[in-house]
Amino acid sequence: MKRSLLCTPVEHGLSRRQWLGSAAGAAFSLAAPAFADVIRKKNKQVLFIWLDGGISQLESWDPKPNTQFGGPFRAIPTAVPGIHVSELLPNSARVMKHLAIVRSLSTQDNSHSAGVDRIQRGDPKNRGVTYPFLGSAVAKFLGSGDSGLPPYIWIKPMNGGFIPKDAGFLGPKYGALALGDGKPPENLLRPATMSAADDIERNQLRDLADKRYVERRRKGNVEATKQVFDMAAQLQQRRDLFDSSSFAAKDVERYGSHDLGRHLLLARKMLEAGVTFVKVTSYGWDTHGDNFNGQGSLVPQFDRPFAAIIEDLHQRGMLDNVLVIAMSEFGRTPRINGHLGRDHWPEAWSLAMAGTGIKKGVVEGKTNEKGTWVASEEHDIGHLFHTWFRALGIDPKKTEYDNEGQPLPIAHEGCKPLTEVLA
Amino acid sequence: MEFPVPPEPKKSPPKPSPPIAVDQQLCCIRWSPDGKLLAAGSFEGVVRRWGTSGASFTELPALKGHNGWVQAIAFAPDGKQLFSADSWGRLSAWSVADIDAKPTWSIPAAHDGWIHALAVSPDGKQMATAGRDRVIRITAAADGKKVHTLTAGEDVLALAYHPDGKSVVSGDLKGTIKQWNVADGKMIREFDAKVMFLRDRIQDVGGVRCFAFTADGSTLFAGGSQPKTGAFVQAIPLILAFDSKTGSSKEIFRGANDNEGIVLDLHWHPDGFVMAVHSGQPGQGKFFCKRPSDAQPHFAQALPNPHSFAFHGQRVIVSATNANSSGNGRVGGKGEYPGNYSPLHVLELPS
Numbered sequence: 001m002k003r004s005l006l007c008t009p010v011e012h013g014l015s016r017r018q019w020l021g022s023a024a025g026a027a028f029s030l031a032a033p034a035f036a037d038v039i040r041k042k043n044k045q046v047l048f049i050w051l052d053g054g055i056s057q058l059e060s061w062d063p064k065p066n067t068q069f070g071g072p073f074r075a076i077p078t079a080v081p082g083i084h085v086s087e088l089l090p091n092s093a094r095v096m097k098h099l100a101i102v103r104s105l106s107t108q109d110n111s112h113s114a115g116v117d118r119i120q121r122g123d124p125k126n127r128g129v130t131y132p133f134l135g136s137a138v139a140k141f142l143g144s145g146d147s148g149l150p151p152y153i154w155i156k157p158m159n160g161g162f163i164p165k166d167a168g169f170l171g172p173k174y175g176a177l178a179l180g181d182g183k184p185p186e187n188l189l190r191p192a193t194m195s196a197a198d199d200i201e202r203n204q205l206r207d208l209a210d211k212r213y214v215e216r217r218r219k220g221n222v223e224a225t226k227q228v229f230d231m232a233a234q235l236q237q238r239r240d241l242f243d244s245s246s247f248a249a250k251d252v253e254r255y256g257s258h259d260l261g262r263h264l265l266l267a268r269k270m271l272e273a274g275v276t277f278v279k280v281t282s283y284g285w286d287t288h289g290d291n292f293n294g295q296g297s298l299v300p301q302f303d304r305p306f307a308a309i310i311e312d313l314h315q316r317g318m319l320d321n322v323l324v325i326a327m328s329e330f331g332r333t334p335r336i337n338g339h340l341g342r343d344h345w346p347e348a349w350s351l352a353m354a355g356t357g358i359k360k361g362v363v364e365g366k367t368n369e370k371g372t373w374v375a376s377e378e379h380d381i382g383h384l385f386h387t388w389f390r391a392l393g394i395d396p397k398k399t400e401y402d403n404e405g406q407p408l409p410i411a412h413e414g415c416k417p418l419t420e421v422l423a
Numbered sequence: 424m425e426f427p428v429p430p431e432p433k434k435s436p437p438k439p440s441p442p443i444a445v446d447q448q449l450c451c452i453r454w455s456p457d458g459k460l461l462a463a464g465s466f467e468g469v470v471r472r473w474g475t476s477g478a479s480f481t482e483l484p485a486l487k488g489h490n491g492w493v494q495a496i497a498f499a500p501d502g503k504q505l506f507s508a509d510s511w512g513r514l515s516a517w518s519v520a521d522i523d524a525k526p527t528w529s530i531p532a533a534h535d536g537w538i539h540a541l542a543v544s545p546d547g548k549q550m551a552t553a554g555r556d557r558v559i560r561i562t563a564a565a566d567g568k569k570v571h572t573l574t575a576g577e578d579v580l581a582l583a584y585h586p587d588g589k590s591v592v593s594g595d596l597k598g599t600i601k602q603w604n605v606a607d608g609k610m611i612r613e614f615d616a617k618v619m620f621l622r623d624r625i626q627d628v629g630g631v632r633c634f635a636f637t638a639d640g641s642t643l644f645a646g647g648s649q650p651k652t653g654a655f656v657q658a659i660p661l662i663l664a665f666d667s668k669t670g671s672s673k674e675i676f677r678g679a680n681d682n683e684g685i686v687l688d689l690h691w692h693p694d695g696f697v698m699a700v701h702s703g704q705p706g707q708g709k710f711f712c713k714r715p716s717d718a719q720p721h722f723a724q725a726l727p728n729p730h731s732f733a734f735h736g737q738r739v740i741v742s743a744t745n746a747n748s749s750g751n752g753r754v755g756g757k758g759e760y761p762g763n764y765s766p767l768h769v770l771e772l773p774s
Contacts, residue, residue, distance in 0.1 A: 021559065028765055067489065068447075068762050072492040072510030072537050078752055087536065111753035218499075258625045268480035284624035288749070289656030289684070289704075293596070296555065296578075333696040333753070335762055336448060336466065338705040338728025339656070341682065344751035372760040 017267070020211045043145060044392045045271055045318075046138055047280040047309070049264070049326040050120075051302065053112070053286030056332040056342055057371070059086050059295040061350035062103045064371040065299035069334035072292055080361040088299035091307030096311050097361045098319060100421040104365020106319055106378035107330060107346040112286070115329035115346065120215070122385035124412055129403060134388065137410065138277045139174050141394050147274025149238065150231045154178040155263040155270070156281040160185060161308025162228050168219065169403045172224030176279065177231055182266045184242045188232055203229065241266075241273055251312075255305040264305040268312055271322055285328060288340035310354055321353045323391050327351035334372045348374045350382070357423055364420045382415030390417045424666050424673040426642070426715040429695025430643040439724065443480050445471065445742075447611065449765040450494040450561035451688075451731045456502040458735035460488075460519055463742060463767075464493030470507050470517075472524075475735075482765075485515055495552065499564060506564070508538035508552050514560075517565060524623065528567040528581065533560055540675035544605070545648075551591045553579035559593055561605065563664045573607040578627075581645070583634035585667070593633025594645055600665070601739045602677035612664050616645050623653030633689040635697060641667050642715070644675070644697055646686030657681035660701035662689065664715055675715045678730065682707055697722070700729035700741060700773040710741050710770065726768055737772040 078096035139151035160180030166174030331349025332342035491510035514533035577595035598620030622672025649656035660678035
């Protein structure tokens with residue numbers, strides 16, 4: 001008999017139904033450590049900001065002003081004495097007391113095609129299986145919580161849809177629900193010409209067909225299909241989430257009217273509604289040419305809404321439960337090419353994070369004077385996955401995946417958490 | 424728009440000489456009016472200098488005191504002063520005769536941040552500077568005191584004085600050219616160069632990068648590109664000509680494709696043609712000369728990554744980043760990391 005795709009510790013195997021059933025006696029459950037753990041984990045959330053193509057560490061979190069490769073921009077002080085960032089991040093500098101910067105990333109891939117997947121799958125050594133993206137992993141471990149909403153929502157420019165590939169070996173049901181340009185999935189609402197009773201009837205018919213179909217076949221795709229219909233049903237109850245008119249004009253101004261600003265403002269709403277993992281992607285950061293005007297245009301448009309959402313989550317008390325991560329697939333070369341650009345540089349780059357389980361106002365790791373190499377202990381993406389899981393209350397030493405009977409670590413066993421940034 | 428037709432230039436290509444080695448990347452290169460001093464702003468906060476005599480170039484001590492990039496430099500028309508501006512906002516004046524290289528004056532925060540452009544008035548009495556802080560500062564050349572501050576409203580990438588000295592034009596990232604009355608600081612009119620701007624995803628791309636006026640001021644040339652993408656920046660190099668009286672415009676140069684990049688420097692040659700460099704994908708680019716009325720350049724010299732050039736008579740010096748300047752990931756073993764550099768290519772135009 002094949003084992004289910006559940007991670008081995010019992011508490012992670014609790015289904016939503018089991019959990020809801022247990023919640024009837026919540027007062028008693030809270031007193032029990034095992035259930036308290038589950039509840040604590042289910043309340044954790046993640047905001048994952050993906051700057052696709054590669055933000056330049058030298059024009060953001062690790063400036064090297066007045067050096068050979070430092071570029072034209074200045075470094076500015078932050079709210080934390082001794083920590084400086086690029087002048088393109090004045091608002092992030094203001095909220096530095098909430099942030100942790102890691103300047104010692106040294107990863108494996110210098111191409112987008114390999115880097116985007118390997119970084120988001122946390123698989124630095126490529127073990128020949130397709131690991132889930134962080135969003136799918138968190139969706140599996142933490143589920144939907146008590147929001148009743150899809151656990152992994154991806155807000156992105158352009159098209160949306162259900163993206164099963166993110167789930168890797170977990171199976172398509174842990175894929176991402178992508179909201180193209182922040183809009184609800186197409187055809188989400190029941191057509192006006194169909195009655196509610198007819199809608200229920202057709203869904204019952206579909207369920208019946210699915211059950212018969214799956215009896216002699218692999219259940220993954222059918223589960224994913226059911227998941228999509230379930231998501232649609234969940235979202236139909238929360239159409240208010242997509243009502244952009246509900247945002248205060250002041251917030252729209254603070255976040256910016258561009259894609260990244262609007263999408264981060266929507267992400268705030270999704271987090272407030274209880275979505276477990278919200279990924280926000282911004283494309284177009286691959287500045288091989290005219291890097292300094294390019295990053296000079298892009299970085300401030302990240303800086304404003306990033307600082308705004310950090311402040312808003314803090315003011316709402318949500319940073320206690322929400323892990324915020326802002327990163328790319330790699331950094332950019334210190335060397336400035338003849339196109340006045342910077343190319344791909346996985347050797348020494350940076351990311352920023354904040355929130356649950358993360359120390360506030362710290363920098364971990366350092367690069368050398370010119371920013372070419374990591375001058376402290378290097379950290380691969382596996383180290384970060386250990387760190388993030390720990391920050392979310394998931395112990396990578398006690399938890400493992402079960403890939404059709406093959407036990408696999410949830411974070412690379414050759415890596416360890418960055419304890420220096422864990423609260 | 425009709426252009427006067429100057430004498431037919433000779434078709435033979437410029438004669439290249441061995442390049443002058445420079446161990447840094449350079450932003451901007453200019454020649455003193457008498458042709459005896461070549462100056463170049465660098466990516467490493469200095470102004471490099473070479474004494475020039477005949478075919479020889481002798482490097483002089485660099486001018487220090489700047490930070491970041493020295494992207495904008497210009498000589499006074501009488502050749503006695505050199506002005507330089509950096510990406511941290513400092514504006515400095517230097518006596519050309521002072522071999523010890525002390526600034527005659529220096530304003531540490533003339534702008535808040537990156538100064539992209541600097542132009543000196545035809546009478547040499549004042550200069551205009553502009554950059555990311557979206558203002559144009561008019562500064563007295565004698566002592567560095569501020570005369571005016573003009574609100575440009577956008578990130579200004581290019582500046583030029585009209586030859587009559589009464590106005591200055593600014594070109595910005597969004598493809599707008601504004602003409603300003605120097606006396607009262609008021610905007611006179613706008614020219615439309617929006618073709619040089621693209622909003623790609625969330626990136627502002629392109630912009631008006633350089634200017635040149637004909638000697639009589641009747642035509643303004645604006646260099647830039649028609650951007651096709653952000654990030655990688657695919658762009659077709661472009662030069663627009665604007666009639667100073669009517670404001671009408673005409674495209675006088677369009678590159679062959681969007682790998683050729685951006686026109687980054689532009690001059691008017693007294694013999695009646697524009698000279699320009701464009702730099703596209705790493706390793707590509709060219710210096711070329713073109714009469715406005717001609718369909719094609721009469722000279723085109725391929726060079727890797729040219730960014731700026733200066734000329735004196737028939738001699739042209741082009742600053743261009745070395746070939747093989749790009750690449751993902753490490754170059755050589757860990758611990759080694761060579762930077763790029765900008766050799767100076769010497770071209771002799773046929774007289």
